[in-house]
Amino acid sequence: MGLDLSRLEKEFDWLNTAPNSRDQGATGYRIRLPEFPAGREFAWAELLLPRGFPDQATARIMLSQDAVLHIPHVEDSGAICIDGDPGPGRGYSAEDRIRLLLFAYKERFLDPWLSGQMDADFEEEPLNYWLIKVERHRSTHDPVRILWCVDKPPGHPTLREGLLLLPSRIVIAAGANEPITNRLVSSLGIMGAQRIRVRLADIPIEHPFTPFTWPRSASDIDRLINGRLGKMDRIEFQRPIRDRRRRVHRVVLLRNDKCRFAYLLPDGPATVIDNGTCRRAYPSQTIPLPLQVERVDPSWTVGRDQHQEVSHRQKQHVLVLGAGALGSVVVDHLAKAGVGFITLVDADILATANIGRHLLGVESVEKSKAEAVAQRINLAYPATVVTPEKISAERWLQKNSLTKVDLILDLTGEPKVRWHVNCARQEHCCPLLIGWMEPFVAAAHVCLLAFGTLWMTGTTDRMGELEAVTWPPDVIRQEPGCSSKFQSYTAAAAAFAVALVAENALKLIDGCVHASCVRSWVRGQRFLDANWQGLKLNKWAHEAAPYDGIVLERPFT
Amino acid sequence: MAATKNTRAIENADLVRNAESRRSKVLAQTLAKVQEGIALDDAAGNIRVFGPWARELHYVNQHIAVPQVEVDKAAEAYNDVANHLVKKLKWPNEAIKVLPQGSTSTQTLIRSPGNDKFDIDAVCQVDISRISAQDPMRFFKTIGDALTEYSATAKKRCWRLPFNGERFYLEFTPSVPLEKASSQDLDTMAPLYRPDQEYIGTALAVVDTPTEKWKTSNPAGFTKWVDDTSKRKLIRELIAEAADSMGKSASNVSPVPDQDVNISDTLRVAIRLFKRHRDMCARRSLIGKEFQPISIIIVTLLTQCYAGLHDLGRSYSHPVQLLVELAELIRDMVPEVDGEFRVDNPTVPGENFAERWNSDAGQRQTTFRTWCDILAADMRTILAAQNEQEIRSRVRDVFGCPPDSSRPNGSGGSGGTKTAHRPPPPAPITSGLA
Structure with a gap:
């Protein structure tokens, strides 16, 4: 360490510049501490210059471990969480x-702590401090590692069942019969192979817990349970779930919309965990185990609580026709946006030629596109249920009515399908989005049809007249040895089309489309020239010519 | 014939006798151990024995006080609003009077744990004989309209002024002094309950917006009742310190009382400490916030208990002993009359502060009992502490008080930095979403 701190010692007479060797090549310099008022002490403080300082590392102030969870803004390691050293590359000398x-x-830090100005700061980031507590109690052979919440906090204290999944050691805070529990169990696969029912006291809290207010002992938790659960619930909470098993895991979950805390109570049954170092976990007989709590409810996973529309989307059923390069990725977006139910219809099998621009990859080659997409999404997103239908769109429309469908997405590009959808909507009308791309994704379109507007009123299909370019016939190429036609475009170019379709589908779902219209993503002349010589934008799309691309809207009448 | 409600006021002494007959006495036994060997009339001995607890409870009592600088700020805002109302309403100056009410006037205002706002309650009295505002809703709205600049929002009986950016908000309750109302007006106003004769001089009609009717209220009478009761002597050989003088203010605006209360003012200390204890129980989720005992019930029960103890000729050697007594008796101070829980407003006969206890499937009553049990258990834990350090740590833990603090001295106590060259602060960095 080539730093000379003697000048700093003169300026900061409480810094002792005698270096002390620390772990991983760091150097520590002790800081003289003030006389503390009773109860505000900590054992030592140190300026820590890590190896690599000043060029690759940042200096920190470290405190003794007695400061952790005693003083706000102190991390588990003892490092003070303040913006002090701006770090390398900011124009400052070391x-x-x-x-x-x-x-x-x-x-x-020090002045505010000594004067009490920081005393309420634990409430600013309560979950950070809770995680420190959890880490401090955690061991490799705890019967429970984490708790997942699947719904909003209850309005009043509620006794319910949860499900402990082994070997992952995750407790799902919902009963085994609830659909989301089953979806999560499926998603975890072998990691949720064994399921054990647990007792769960789900208690709403008004304020976040801090190191000063969270329960610190089994008797603190008993007091909380006695205060918040009714008499019958308290008795029930103590009882085994199954008569043959005397002991049961009991978990207390304390939460509000912003914060979540949980404890595994002592005296639960021994649990097989078999994690390589330990076969059985024996819960403490006396000490409650603080647990990390994560949310997997749709409001959080989909919109981090910032999108009120998620609860409406959760009830929606969208019929998606076509699981190709457009449909597969759009379904993925709808699931990420919180649409509750999707029926995905496609009779095709995934081929190697598809994987460059499809949601699925080589692992799904020769599988049904609809089934493989559904499987993938059902495993990934617990907020959505995708039901695959491995039949053609025409067939599905012949066999089913649209009575339970809130929105249709026709992403097949097929005239026959459009005709069948048109017929089905005459029987039972629901909003329709027809989405398609032109070659090279030089343009992409969504036709948004509100209730009462049909795609075809006679026998004329209007897709051609809506397109941005009149395409020469040789742009669409014949695949060797095959009757199907294709045109090569990149997944990056298609991403614009996917975004256009997904965003507008969500507008329809959210009830934000009041009049039927066509919205088009149209690339400029430079893009056309780079892909094929001599292409011209149709008159309505001329506006896009000087740009890389723009979105244009036209009424659909 | 419809059954008539028994609204006869229950004597405080009877309430206390009833509570005494049901008390568990565990707390009293713990107290007796502390006092072992000290004669009841040994004032010096009792002061010595209870000293460590008294010091710590005094610390808590000081800690929970809203800092004077914040009270002053709120008082300033309160005066501004009062003057604004006088100007804006263009009613005769002497027709409007603004007075503090609630915990502000009873000197039991405490700060919430954490950084929550505190409220300053004020009642805006309008002499009905000098204006034409017999229609309650129109009267309520007129005051609200005059407070538009303060972003006032209507609550059940008052207007809340948020004072964004400040630690407090104000609640203004429009009211009419019943004393000033003619007998004809009084009948027209038809307040729900008639005021108690003892406090008739300060009785008001306030607007109950859900029913759109007048309702009798008596915040000044209530304050007087607490004040009068607190002056009754229950502690032997101890002289209460003189109260601090009141601040100055315009003649039509009563000042916000100083919130500094000495431990020898045991009734107010009990009210403040027990309210704080309730707040900490809610913070710790030991009781649900929705059903927690409201402050007016705690104040009423403690004052009734205090008055009842005095009526029964009880006396105590030390404020700590009395605090313990109140903590143990409060649990059973709520009588059940004709199947209904009752906490009578002493200044408005017939008004039951515990009205909602009778229609919530027992939630509030159970929560009240739970809180009382926790309070008694916590007092027991505190009394069982063996030395000063233990007493300090238990008292502060129970009442949620942080350790002592020191005033910043510019060096953080670590030495000086005055000669240190201060580099310019780093320029802000903008992060991108990724």
Whole structure:
């Protein structure tokens, strides 16, 4: 360490610049501590310059472990979480970076702590401190590792069942009969092979817990349960779920919309975990185990609580016709956006030629596109149920009515399908989105048809007249040895089309489309020239010519 | 014939006798151990024995006080609003009077754990004989309209002024002094309950917006009742320290009382400490916030208990002893009359502060009992502490008080940095979403 801190010692007379060797090549410099008021002490503080400082590393102030969970803004390692050293590449000398850190320590940490100004700061980031507590209690042979919430906090304290999944050691805070539980169990596959029912007290809380207020002992938790659960629930909470098993795992979940805390209570049954080092977990007989709690409910996984529309989308059923390069990826987006139910119809099998621009990859070659997409999405997103139908769209429409469908997406590009959809909508009308791409994805279109607007009123299919380019016949190529036609485009170019379709489908689902229209993504002349010589935009699309691409909207009448 | 409700006021002494007959006495036994060997009339001995607890409870009592600088700020805002109302309403100056009410006027205002806002309650009294505002809703709206600049929002009986960016909000309750109303007006106003004769001079009609009717209220009478009761002597040999003088203010605006209360003012200390205890129980989720005992019930029960103990001729050697007594008796101070729980408003006969206890499937009553049990258990834990350090740590833990703090001295106690060259702060960095 080639730094000379003697000048700093003169400026900060509480810094001792005698270096001390620390782990991983770091150097520590002790900081003289003030006289503390009773209860505000910590054993030591140190300026830590890690190996690589100043060029690759950032200086920090470290405190003794007694400061962790006693003083706000102290991380599990003892490092103070303040913006002190701006780090390399910001135009400061190493000496000035240390000065900034020492000033920050004194002015933004030590003084506020000593004067009590930081006392309420634990409430600012309660879950950070909870995770420190969880980490401190965690061991490799705990019967439960984490708890997953699948719904909103209850309005009042509720006794319910949860499901402990082994060997993952995840507790799902919902009963085995609830659909989302089954979906999560399926998603975890072998990691959820064994299922054990557990007792769960689900208790809403008004304020986040902090190290000063969270329950610290079994008797604290008993007091909380006695105060919040009714008498009958308290008795039930103690009882085994099955008569043959005397002991049962009991979990207390304490949560509100912003924070979640949980404890596995002592005296649960021994549990087979077989994690390589330990076969059986024996829960503590006396000490409750704090648990990390994660949310997997749709409001969080889909929209991080910032999209109120998720709860409406959860009830929607969307029929998607076509699981090709457009349909497969659009379905993925709809699932990520929280659409509750999707029926995906496609009779095709995935071929190697598809994988460059399809949601699926080589692992799904020779599998049904609809089934493989459904499987993938059902495993990935617990907020959505995709039902695959390995039949043609025409066939599906002949066999089913649209009575339970809230929106149809026709992403097949097939005239026959459009005709069949048109007929089905005459029987039972629901909103329709027809989406398609032109060659090279030089343009992509969504036709949004509200209730009452039909695609065809006579026998004329209007797709051709809506297109941006009149295409020469040789652009569509014949695949050797095959009757199907194809035109090569990149997945990157198609991403614009996917976004156009997905975004507009969600607008329809959210009830934000009030009049039927066509929205088109149209690339400019430079894009056309780069892909095929002599292409011209049709008159309605001329506006796009000077741009890389723009979205144009036209009424559909 | 419809059954008539028994609304006869229950004597405080009877309430206390009833509570005494049901008490568990565990807390009293713990207290007796602390006092072992000390004669009841040994004032010096009792002060010595209870000293460590008294010091810590005093610390808590000080800690939970809303800092004077914040009270002053709120008082300033309160005066501004009062003056604004006087100007805006263009009613005769002497027709409007603004007074503090609730915990502000009873000197039992405490700060919430954490950084939550505190509220300053005020009642805006309008002499009905000088204006024409007999229609309750129109009267309520007139005051609200005059407060538009303060972004006032209507609540059940008051207007809330948020004062964004401040630690407090104000709640203004439009009201009419019943004393000033003619007998004809009084009948027209038809308040739900008639005021108690003892407090008739301060009785008001406020607007109950859900029913769109007048409702009798008596915040000043209530304050007087608490004040009068707190002056009754229950502690032997201890002299209460003189109260601090009140601040100055315009003649039509009563000042916000100083919130500094000495431990020898045991009734107010009990009210403040027990309210804080309730708040900490809610913070710790030991009781549900929705059904927690409301402050007016805690104040009423403690004041009734205090008054009842005095009526029965009880006396105590030390405020700590009295606090323990109140903590144990409060649990059974709510009588059940004709199948209904009752906490009578002493200044408005017939008004039951516990009205909602009778229509919530027992939730509030159970929560109240739970809180009382926790309070008694916590007091027991505190009394069982063996030395000063243990007493300090238990008291502060129970009441959610942080350790002592020191004033920043510019060096953080670590030495100076005055000669240190301060580099300019780093320029902000904008992160991209990825």
